[in-house]
Amino acid sequence: MALIRCPQCGNPVSDKAPACPRCGHPIAQAAPLSSNSEQSGGNKMGWLYAVIGLLGLLTLVLIIVMFTGGRCSRSTSQTTTPTQASEAVSATSAAPVAPAPAEQVEEAKPAVDLSHDGTYHLSGKVAGQRCKMDLTIDGSNVYGSYSYNKFGKPLQLSGTRSGNTIFLSEVDDDGENSGELNGRISGNSFTGTHTRYKTMADTHFSFTAD
Numbered sequence: 001m002a003l004i005r006c007p008q009c010g011n012p013v014s015d016k017a018p019a020c021p022r023c024g025h026p027i028a029q030a031a032p033l034s035s036n037s038e039q040s041g042g043n044k045m046g047w048l049y050a051v052i053g054l055l056g057l058l059t060l061v062l063i064i065v066m067f068t069g070g071r072c073s074r075s076t077s078q079t080t081t082p083t084q085a086s087e088a089v090s091a092t093s094a095a096p097v098a099p100a101p102a103e104q105v106e107e108a109k110p111a112v113d114l115s116h117d118g119t120y121h122l123s124g125k126v127a128g129q130r131c132k133m134d135l136t137i138d139g140s141n142v143y144g145s146y147s148y149n150k151f152g153k154p155l156q157l158s159g160t161r162s163g164n165t166i167f168l169s170e171v172d173d174d175g176e177n178s179g180e181l182n183g184r185i186s187g188n189s190f191t192g193t194h195t196r197y198k199t200m201a202d203t204h205f206s207f208t209a210d
Contacts, residue, residue, distance in 0.1 A: 009023040141161070156171040
């Protein structure tokens with residue numbers, strides 16, 4: 001037995017009572033109605049939960065479809081089909097190939113030839129000592145200077161040329177004629193014999209024009 005409220009006056013009354021003791025409203029007939037209303041309310045709540053669950057399931061499915069669809073589209077866009085690959089190869093082979101730039105050949109400097117007129121810078125040895133020589137050839141006249149080292153005073157030279165033979169007199173810093181250099185020119189070389197008047201010794205000299 002359970003207490004329920006009278007549908008008429010709201011007075012608590014047993015669900016087994018035939019009528020409400022206060023207002024006389026039939027109770028036995030109202031109880032099934034109350035039970036039916038509760039069952040109806042329960043059914044409504046069940047439907048509500050079912051609808052909510054269905055909406056949640058649909059939302060989850062939609063998210064999964066969107067995620068996997070995005071990955072598939074990216075994978076498809078990054079995949080090169082055999083047709084596309086063959087078209088790319090065809091386009092590459094059809095593209096004109098630029099010719100390789102021609103190699104620039106450096107012009108060779110003309111070889112120095114002492115048989116021509118001009119001023120030349122030579123380096124070599126006189127009496128076994130290294131020295132530098134500046135020589136100017138002007139027709140049959142030849143003049144210049146040379147020194148045994150970069151700190152010594154240069155010795156002055158003057159003389160003549162006859163064909164490929166050069167005769168030079170050597171003048172020291174006191175203005176005295178101290179020796180002579182007689183030799184031949186061949187291409188960029190000037191070789192011969194150096195004679196010092198003080199000792200009358202002959203030594204070999206060899207110069208090469210830079």
